[in-house]
Amino acid sequence: MKALQTPGKLWRTMTAADRILCGAILSASLIGMLFARTPSKGSSAAIFVAREERMHLPLDEDRRVEIRGALGPLALQVRAGSIAVVQSECPNRLCVEMGWKRSAGGVIACVPNQVLVRIEGGPSNGSLPDGVSR
């Protein structure tokens, strides 16, 4: 009745098939991590305002661009293969705080301004989606 209070007892309770299943899942995920865990550098950034693509900026050219968001002007800076929102008229400036992005698939969003910057090029990326689910 004092079942399963230590990892050792847990291990002895497992059948051979249990161990094979756990091993298979763990090795599959390990292989997956090896393949997916290489963030590739992006080649360009697509700028969306209110879901419409406005601009396509190559990341190998340093420049500063101003665009009009839903709330006001927003300044983007491209420098050394990275892009950032450097100035924005939104209340919390989360887009500015997101800082510099360079990996393909990387995203900078300014929700109040309805501006989305998405870095393109390269098959995979290293950024994790975040969100809340219960």
Add this chain to the structure above:
Amino acid sequence: MMHPSISARTAARLGILVSIAVTLQIAESMIPRPLPWLRLGLANAVTLLVLVRMGFRSALAVALLRVVLCALLLGTFGGPAFLLSASGALLATLAMAFALRAAPPLSLLGVSVAGSAAHVIGQLAAISPLLRLGSSVAVLAPILLATAVPLGLVTGAFVLAVHRRVAPW
């Protein structure tokens, strides 16, 4: 979905089990997590217990009722979080039903791990077209799958303990 006629005893039992599952899931949703998608899945333990003791239909009913009730209580009904949890719970129940019948027998620990992994796969399958996260899912999937093993073992150990202690019904 349910058997055409079930006894009042079974109906009452299922009601109690659904409410236990709802309580566990809501309690769990209040615990802060390191990653938003990382969850122990104790509510799934109830599904497994019902699966072992009352069969597939009852388990499916308990799992789906739990998901719908939790979504209504937490205010996520119809939203992406609801879709995630519904497809995760559905796939986990199916996977555990198959795992229980596996040819070299799995213990409840292995069945729970299978359910936990299937839950992850169901969630990712539901979310990837929703958010167009194709490449991010490729990064997230192995991490979540790896965590599904220890979390599934913990849940499985819990189910084993309950199954051994609670008199058969």
